Amino acid sequence: MSVMIGLEVHVQLNTESKLFCSDSVDTRNKAPNENTCPICLGFPGSKPKLNKKVIDYALMTGLALGCRIPEESFMSRKIYFYPDLAKNYQISQYESPLVGEGYMNLPDLKIRIRRIHIEEDPAKLVHVGGDITSAEYVLIDYNRSGIPLMEIVTEPDFTTPKQARQFLEKLSSILEHLNVYDASKEMSLRVDANVSINGGERIEVKNITGFENVEKALNFEIIRQSGMARMEVKIEREVRHFDAETGTTKGLRKKEYEEDYGYVFDPDLPIIKVDRAWVEKIKSSMPELPDQRVKRFTSQYKLNEYTASVLIYTDKHLADFYEECCKLYKDPIVVANWTTNELQKSLNWRSERINDSKVKPKTFVELLELIDSNVITERYAKELIKEYVDTGTSPKELAKKSIVKLSKKDIESAVKQALDKNKKAVEEIKSGKTESLQFLIGQVLTLTKKQADPKEIKALILEMLKKQ
Amino acid sequence: MRGAREGSISAADSIKEAVAKSKEIQKKYSPFITINEKAEASRTKGRLYGLAVSVKDNICTKGLQTTAGSKILEGYIPPFDATCIEKIKNEGATIIGKTAQDEFGFGTFSVNTQLSIPKNPSDAERTCGGSSGGAGCITAAADFPHVAIAESTGGSITAPAAFTGTIGLTPTYGRVSRYGLVDYSNSMDKIGVLGNRVHDCALMLSIIAGHDPLDSTSSELPTEDFTKYLNADLKGVKIGLPKEYFSEGVDKRISKNVRDKAALLESLGAKCEEMSLPSTPYAIPSYYLIAVSEASTNLAKYCGLRYGLQKDITGNFDEYFTKVRTEGFGEEAKRRIILGTFARMAGFRDKYYFKALRIRATIIKEFKQAFKKYDALITPSMPVVPPKFSDIKNLTPLQNYYMDILTTAPNMAGMPTISMPVEKVDGLPVGMQIIADQFKEGNLIKIAHKFEVSA
Ligand SMILES: [Zn+2]
Numbered sequence: 001m002s003v004m005i006g007l008e009v010h011v012q013l014n015t016e017s018k019l020f021c022s023d024s025v026d027t028r029n030k031a032p033n034e035n036t037c038p039i040c041l042g043f044p045g046s047k048p049k050l051n052k053k054v055i056d057y058a059l060m061t062g063l064a065l066g067c068r069i070p071e072e073s074f075m076s077r078k079i080y081f082y083p084d085l086a087k088n089y090q091i092s093q094y095e096s097p098l099v100g101e102g103y104m105n106l107p108d109l110k111i112r113i114r115r116i117h118i119e120e121d122p123a124k125l126v127h128v129g130g131d132i133t134s135a136e137y138v139l140i141d142y143n144r145s146g147i148p149l150m151e152i153v154t155e156p157d158f159t160t161p162k163q164a165r166q167f168l169e170k171l172s173s174i175l176e177h178l179n180v181y182d183a184s185k186e187m188s189l190r191v192d193a194n195v196s197i198n199g200g201e202r203i204e205v206k207n208i209t210g211f212e213n214v215e216k217a218l219n220f221e222i223i224r225q226s227g228m229a230r231m232e233v234k235i236e237r238e239v240r241h242f243d244a245e246t247g248t249t250k251g252l253r254k255k256e257y258e259e260d261y262g263y264v265f266d267p268d269l270p271i272i273k274v275d276r277a278w279v280e281k282i283k284s285s286m287p288e289l290p291d292q293r294v295k296r297f298t299s300q301y302k303l304n305e306y307t308a309s310v311l312i313y314t315d316k317h318l319a320d321f322y323e324e325c326c327k328l329y330k331d332p333i334v335v336a337n338w339t340t341n342e343l344q345k346s347l348n349w350r351s352e353r354i355n356d357s358k359v360k361p362k363t364f365v366e367l368l369e370l371i372d373s374n375v376i377t378e379r380y381a382k383e384l385i386k387e388y389v390d391t392g393t394s395p396k397e398l399a400k401k402s403i404v405k406l407s408k409k410d411i412e413s414a415v416k417q418a419l420d421k422n423k424k425a426v427e428e429i430k431s432g433k434t435e436s437l438q439f440l441i442g443q444v445l446t447l448t449k450k451q452a453d454p455k456e457i458k459a460l461i462l463e464m465l466k467k468q
Numbered sequence: 469m470r471g472a473r474e475g476s477i478s479a480a481d482s483i484k485e486a487v488a489k490s491k492e493i494q495k496k497y498s499p500f501i502t503i504n505e506k507a508e509a510s511r512t513k514g515r516l517y518g519l520a521v522s523v524k525d526n527i528c529t530k531g532l533q534t535t536a537g538s539k540i541l542e543g544y545i546p547p548f549d550a551t552c553i554e555k556i557k558n559e560g561a562t563i564i565g566k567t568a569q570d571e572f573g574f575g576t577f578s579v580n581t582q583l584s585i586p587k588n589p590s591d592a593e594r595t596c597g598g599s600s601g602g603a604g605c606i607t608a609a610a611d612f613p614h615v616a617i618a619e620s621t622g623g624s625i626t627a628p629a630a631f632t633g634t635i636g637l638t639p640t641y642g643r644v645s646r647y648g649l650v651d652y653s654n655s656m657d658k659i660g661v662l663g664n665r666v667h668d669c670a671l672m673l674s675i676i677a678g679h680d681p682l683d684s685t686s687s688e689l690p691t692e693d694f695t696k697y698l699n700a701d702l703k704g705v706k707i708g709l710p711k712e713y714f715s716e717g718v719d720k721r722i723s724k725n726v727r728d729k730a731a732l733l734e735s736l737g738a739k740c741e742e743m744s745l746p747s748t749p750y751a752i753p754s755y756y757l758i759a760v761s762e763a764s765t766n767l768a769k770y771c772g773l774r775y776g777l778q779k780d781i782t783g784n785f786d787e788y789f790t791k792v793r794t795e796g797f798g799e800e801a802k803r804r805i806i807l808g809t810f811a812r813m814a815g816f817r818d819k820y821y822f823k824a825l826r827i828r829a830t831i832i833k834e835f836k837q838a839f840k841k842y843d844a845l846i847t848p849s850m851p852v853v854p855p856k857f858s859d860i861k862n863l864t865p866l867q868n869y870y871m872d873i874l875t876t877a878p879n880m881a882g883m884p885t886i887s888m889p890v891e892k893v894d895g896l897p898v899g900m901q902i903i904a905d906q907f908k909e910g911n912l913i914k915i916a917h918k919f920e921v922s923a
Pocket residue numbers: 018021022023035036037038039040041146
């Protein structure tokens with residue numbers, strides 16, 4: 001079975017103001033429809049005025065993805081009647097996008113970018129009494145109306161859902177490095193995914209948020225479509241909706257073709273001219289990009305490429321955090337291991353991103369220093385980090401509060417206790433059963449609240465057994 | 469613009485009188501959709517202090533109903549002033565009312581509306597022209613100092629000026645900000661002026677012109693004091709008479725009256741000669757294609773959801789939108805939405821919409837070429853005298869559209885024009901259209917004023 005996947009990624013750009021008016025793009029803590037004006041409500045007589053910053057951001061993204069930058073482009077009206085559109089048309093780009101063809105390299109795969117264009121975000125619909133297919137009625141919040149969106153369209157070059165996810169993770173990291181979007185904002189990146197199997201009609205799953213969900217939706221679609229193919233049911237061009245709760249997709253409507261929207265040039269907005277000087281200016285102000293940063297990490301911090309990539313592609317701010325820690329702590333490899341493993345695990349557990357968490361470089365390196373100075377064991381540090389991520393309390397304080405590193409005598413008495421309680425295991429060890437040795441080590445660890453070193457425990461057990 | 473500004477009466481009294489007289493005129497000729505009952509003299513003693521201004525109803529006026537002649541916008545009170553309204557208020561003008569028009573500007577006789585239909589003060593059984601018919605009507609009927617702000621897409625200032633015997637100035641596209649203008653065809657809509665004296669039009673244009681950051685299509689060229697072109701000399705001015713504008717479709721008596729005026733201008737020092745604009749016949753179809761394509765998208769927003777006409781909410785949104793739009797739009801608006809949607813459709817865009825855009829480019833080139841040689845062109849304004857309402861009813865839509873044969877080309881090319889009254893025919897007003905190159909309104913004022921004082 002051959003699978004073809006293409007993505008359309010809609011990114012809310014974090015400019016200060018909306019695409020065509022001076023309202024803020026930050027709708028958090030705003031009452032519904034508070035963040036609006038006659039322009040983004042499409043009132044009679046109002047006219048759009050293009051926010052130049054949006055062009056800068058799209059050009060930066062285009063350059064980061066090796067895209068062609070046409071000298072001219074223009075805005076068009078895409079006409080369809082839907083209550084989330086203030087004007088019943090969306091100002092978008094059709095014939096002439098701001099940014100042309102480019103590409104992104106993934107491990108073993110090159111994904112072609114078809115185009116990048118800019119458009120306005122529609123209002124938010126709140127479905128009351130059901131979901132999009134079953135709601136009793138709908139409330140409209142135009143706060144979002146007119147927020148600048150950048151749409152990145154790929155060629156159908158993905159053959160697995162996993163690749164699509166990798167692409168999105170890398171794209172998100174690039175956008176964060178460019179500082180053009182805010183990954184922590186809900187709905188700031190939405191994906192329409194096209195899937196077809198065996199060269200058949202393509203199905204579009206619309207408006208998926210979350211990279212994991214994209215992978216899930218695509219997996220579901222491939223299974224669904226291949227099931228249909230096996231049953232010899234014809235697959236028809238269709239738009240589907242992904243339900244994150246059930247991990248399934250539902251049919252919404254027959255897919256219309258792009259040319260059916262009756263596009264016209266938007267006559268309120270002049271042609272956008274991007275001359276060489278503008279492109280050069282943006283090029284010269286481009287920040288370091290993820291791929292360059294991975295290279296730098298391997299040479300500057302002697303990390304392997306895999307660890308560097310994890311740090312940089314998981315979350316740009318995690319890489320920033322890492323670099324801050326390296327300024328405070330001697331061994332970058334130790335910092336990398338702790339950051340990508342234990343710290344990331346604890347953050348994931350709390351569904352937090354480093355920037356929203358209480359973790360700070362200064363306190364984080366304390367933890368590593370406590371291990372170095374033998375105040376706590378590595379194993380205990382792995383316990384302590386959870387409480388640290390939860391509370392943000394300095395590891396030094398946390399270590400002081402709990403029982404710090406046991407004396408050899410304490411461990412010996414724990415071992416003795418364990419041997420006395422588990423006579424059967426002791427016999428088994430003597431008869432050569434190593435699993436029972438592991439069991440006993442576990443028992444001692446429990447008794448010492450995991451503060452003893454397993455190697456030390458093992459040595460002690462064997463020593464005492466010899467004596468018996 | 470005498471009266472208050474010259475100190476003979478107080479501004480407060482003159483505005484009160486203008487509103488009272490407007491109400492009388494309304495009873496006879498219905499130029500208004502809304503009369504501003506709360507009209508008050510301004511406290512700003514600017515260049516328009518104490519002047520009564522009427523405003524076409526497709527231009528947004530804060531706190532004053534703005535319908536664009538459409539039932540679908542009945543009751544709509546804009547929360548902001550159009551830029552041109554802000555500018556005239558800052559000069560001390562007072563808005564006395566909103567003038568009648570064809571719905572969204574869709575017409576030549578101001579009859580395509582479910583609201584007010586203005587009657588011609590020369591003969592109440594005849595049209596004032598359109599789509600700015602109310603503006604022409606009140607300008608002709610007002611016996612108090614008054615200037616009208618109006619708008620033209622394909623000839624909507626020239627037509628009423630010609631039919632009511634007033635002066636109509638249509639500026640270059642982009643000269644006056646469109647911010648606050650209810651869109652018909654954004655690439656051709658122009659806010660302009662109707663008045664009874666060239667001076668009034670020149671002064672008003674000087675005030676409303678200029679770049680506006682809120683309208684990206686407004687020109688960044690520095691604005692001018694157009695009154696400086698009054699009382700100029702016509703020596704060395706070259707004027708062309710495009711023969712296509714004096715063709716068979718034009719009433720011969722009108723053509724003759726206009727040619728006579730060309731002779732007058734020659735006697736005043738100008739040099740007139742016949743010339744040709746061969747693309748003229750293509751103007752009407754391409755104008756209508758562009759206009760309806762853009763208009764059909766502009767009208768999409770009217771669906772009874774956010775403002776204007778509202779109905780009981782039943783069914784899904786498609787059903788609701790259909791209900792509101794069926795009732796709110798008149799027949800001509802529906803025709804243009806359907807035509808425009810068709811012209812934009814896949815498979816037809818190339819044949820219609822794009823072709824029309826290419827023809828517009830050709831027409832602009834042809835005008836530009838002509839203006840290398842001529843300072844201005846002179847043509848009749850309208851091919852007929854104002855028709856009777858009873859005759860208009862019998863016109864087919866196509867015959868109707870052909871009434872714009874003399875105005876569409878300069879309008880779609882964005883060239884400024886002025887319509888001046890000339891000798892009447894059958895006792896009915898007739899207009900002469902002067903066309904200049906883009907941003908050369910000065911040439912229009914120069915010629916029109918000399919003509920005004922010599923006629
Ligand atoms: Zn806004």
